[in-house]
Amino acid sequence: MTRKDDRMSGDLLDAQIGRDLAGWFSDHGRSGRTTCRQAQLDLAHRDERIFSLEGDLGLPAVPFPDELPDQYRQIGIAEANLMGVAAGMAMRGIKPFVNTFATFATMRACEQVRLDIAYHASNVKVVGYYAGISGGWAGPSHHCIEDIAIMRVLPNMTILSPADAFEAYQATVAAAAHEGPVYLRLGRSDTPRVHEQGQPFEIGRAVQLRDGHDATIVATGGLMVAEALRAAELLEAHGVNCRMLNVHTLKPLDTEALTAAARETGAIVTLEDHNVIGGLGSAVASVLAQRHPVTVDRFGISDRYCVRCDDYEEMLSLHGIAAQDVCDGLLRRLR
Amino acid sequence: MTLDVSNLAVDTELPERARSLRRHVVRLTADSSGAHLGGSMSSVEILTALFFGGVLRVDPRDPESEGRDYLIYSKGHASASLYAVLAERGFFPVEELETYKQPGSRLAGHPSKEVPGVELATGSLGHGLPVGVGLALAGKHDRSDYRVFVVLGDGECQEGSVWEAAMCAAHYGLDNLCAIVDRNGIQEDGPTEEIMALEPFADKWRSFGWEVAEIDGHDLGQVTDALHRVPHRDRRPTAIIARTQKGHGVSFAAGMTAWHYGQLTPQQREQALGELDADAESSA
Numbered sequence: 001m002t003r004k005d006d007r008m009s010g011d012l013l014d015a016q017i018g019r020d021l022a023g024w025f026s027d028h029g030r031s032g033r034t035t036c037r038q039a040q041l042d043l044a045h046r047d048e049r050i051f052s053l054e055g056d057l058g059l060p061a062v063p064f065p066d067e068l069p070d071q072y073r074q075i076g077i078a079e080a081n082l083m084g085v086a087a088g089m090a091m092r093g094i095k096p097f098v099n100t101f102a103t104f105a106t107m108r109a110c111e112q113v114r115l116d117i118a119y120h121a122s123n124v125k126v127v128g129y130y131a132g133i134s135g136g137w138a139g140p141s142h143h144c145i146e147d148i149a150i151m152r153v154l155p156n157m158t159i160l161s162p163a164d165a166f167e168a169y170q171a172t173v174a175a176a177a178h179e180g181p182v183y184l185r186l187g188r189s190d191t192p193r194v195h196e197q198g199q200p201f202e203i204g205r206a207v208q209l210r211d212g213h214d215a216t217i218v219a220t221g222g223l224m225v226a227e228a229l230r231a232a233e234l235l236e237a238h239g240v241n242c243r244m245l246n247v248h249t250l251k252p253l254d255t256e257a258l259t260a261a262a263r264e265t266g267a268i269v270t271l272e273d274h275n276v277i278g279g280l281g282s283a284v285a286s287v288l289a290q291r292h293p294v295t296v297d298r299f300g301i302s303d304r305y306c307v308r309c310d311d312y313e314e315m316l317s318l319h320g321i322a323a324q325d326v327c328d329g330l331l332r333r334l335r
Numbered sequence: 336m337t338l339d340v341s342n343l344a345v346d347t348e349l350p351e352r353a354r355s356l357r358r359h360v361v362r363l364t365a366d367s368s369g370a371h372l373g374g375s376m377s378s379v380e381i382l383t384a385l386f387f388g389g390v391l392r393v394d395p396r397d398p399e400s401e402g403r404d405y406l407i408y409s410k411g412h413a414s415a416s417l418y419a420v421l422a423e424r425g426f427f428p429v430e431e432l433e434t435y436k437q438p439g440s441r442l443a444g445h446p447s448k449e450v451p452g453v454e455l456a457t458g459s460l461g462h463g464l465p466v467g468v469g470l471a472l473a474g475k476h477d478r479s480d481y482r483v484f485v486v487l488g489d490g491e492c493q494e495g496s497v498w499e500a501a502m503c504a505a506h507y508g509l510d511n512l513c514a515i516v517d518r519n520g521i522q523e524d525g526p527t528e529e530i531m532a533l534e535p536f537a538d539k540w541r542s543f544g545w546e547v548a549e550i551d552g553h554d555l556g557q558v559t560d561a562l563h564r565v566p567h568r569d570r571r572p573t574a575i576i577a578r579t580q581k582g583h584g585v586s587f588a589a590g591m592t593a594w595h596y597g598q599l600t601p602q603q604r605e606q607a608l609g610e611l612d613a614d615a616e617s618s619a
Contacts, residue, residue, distance in 0.1 A: 070476065073472065073507075075503060076502070076503070076506075078496075078499035078500075078502070078503065080461070080465065080495070080496035080499055081465040081468065081496055081499035081500045081502075081503055082465075083465070084462060084464070084465020084466045084468070084469060084496065084500065085465055085466070085468050085469035085472065085500075085503065086469060087465075087466050087469060088465065088466040088467060088468060088469020088470040088471075088472070088473065089469040089470070089472060089473045090469075091405075091454070091455075091466070091469070091470055091473070092470060092473035092474070092477065093473075094473055094476075111459060112462065112465070112496070115456065115459055115462060116455075116462055116465070116466055119448075119456060120448060120455070120456065
């Protein structure tokens with residue numbers, strides 16, 4: 001299986017929003033963070049109650065404040081206030097998207113997210129960029145390997161973790177349509193396309209990107225799903241035929257798809273650029289321990305901070321979560 | 336619009352209403368496992384003026400009514416006086432106060448959204464003002480004429496989020512927002528100026544761009560007047576610093592750090608209620 005052509009038809013989104021994503025991506029690149037903001041702007045043009053709030057980490061590439069200044073609020077470098085303001089606006093029927101980095105959204109302002117947003121089931125969409133180790137060169141202050149664990153344990157919270165820019169656009173649209181708190185986990189830079197053309201996006205429904213019978217690789221998020229697909233190709237060359245599940249919704253988890261994968265393929269491998277504790281692997285293992293116990297090999301950051309900076313893709317190898325690592329690990333187990 | 340405003344006479348009826356709230360606070364503090372007596376007593380006149388002094392446009396029969404003013408009671412630990420005023424104003428039956436901190440009650444130590452009239456679950460300090468800023472921003476955007484009142488503790492103002500929100504409110508010129516600080520001077524571990532100094536307190540608010548009024552927080556005339564004049568200046572948020580006394584109205588608790596939180600013994604309960612009765616007689 002080869003990577004998808006980078007040109008996206010955007011047929012589904014044409015129908016929903018009127019945005020030709022193929023053309024847009026060629027001008028703006030394929031990063032989730034730019035795409036999510038563009039989706040917010042497109043949605044806000046159609047719904048005057050959709051607002052975009054920024055914590056001084058915005059991008060000039062998306063002209064939200066120029067096009068819709070009334071639906072845009074710059075809150076500055078003050079994340080606790082940012083979350084409280086969003087919750088207050090939501091009390092008046094505004095649907096705010098809060099844009100900041102994942103580490104600030106989920107840890108600096110965690111208690112505001114918990115009490116003002118999760119407890120009140122507030123209709124706020126918290127968008128965390130630079131999630132995982134996508135910050136790469138930016139260093140440990142800007143990496144975020146704890147956010148899934150933290151957001152998973154907040155009642156009322158839905159967690160979306162799109163696999164590429166196309167899916168980031170869809171996830172943003174889905175988040176806006178969903179009544180209640182959503183955490184959108186996004187990376188930093190352009191990522192390869194993994195999305196099937198015309199693939200629908202439904203909160204809570206994992207996407208099977210390839211079928212197989214020897215094992216299932218379960219992955220989430222930008223670059224990780226692409227790495228999982230590459231791992232499946234590498235394994236194919238060794239005669240191992242893998243299913244691949246893109247878990248774009250970490251909460252609620254698609255327990256049906258996971259249980260079926262365990263039952264039908266027998267071996268499960270999870271892949272994420274998050275601490276192995278508390279993330280996708282933990283969530284999948286919890287479900288399968290109850291529903292259909294099989295061995296779950298969890299590939300993630302091994303409960304340590306990243307001490308050396310590097311390019312994102314290099315860092316994957318550094319942490320043992322690149323496609324080759326998954327391939328080698330699964331081969332060791334299957335033999 | 337069915338929103339009504341309770342408007343009791345400042346010189347006669349409001350003081351009796353305040354005493355009535357204090358009696359409830361005494362009973363809640365004695366008949367439960369304990370309450371934040373000190374901060375509940377210091378905020379009584381603020382709450383009396385808001386709910387009975389013709390300030391808040393709210394409808395107890397329809398707590399979510401459109402166009403209402405918002406009260407965010409950020410110093411949620413002092414829930415006893417909040418529950419007392421909500422019950423007396425008719426948001427729920429006065430008899431329900433007896434369930435305070437009893438098994439299965441919705442009247443928890445810190446207020447939750449389950450309680451009619453409570454707009455925001457509070458008790459974790461530093462949350463109320465940011466949410467108030469969000470409400471006020473929404474009101475400006477929607478050109479609604481509701482106002483947002485946030486009652487803060489003075490110790491609470493050691494939280495950084497209070498000043499993040501203060502900066503933001505002034506930046507956006509939110510004259511539909513009013514912060515009332517219950518400046519009783521004592522926090523859980525001792526006097527604010529010993530624990531973490533707040534002074535010059537009014538200057539801090541002024542320097543953040545707020546219009547500040549300093550008043551006697553137990554003088555119902557001053558409190559009511561200050562609240563009626565909101566906004567004190569166009570395009571600026573209003574901060575009312577209400578100088579109060581912790582435990583006010585109960586002689587042995589007044590000004591005492593030890594009565595930040597506690598449970599009254601039956602004897603203390605009777606003494607406190609007796610003092611309030613005597614105060615009522617002397618005012619009659």
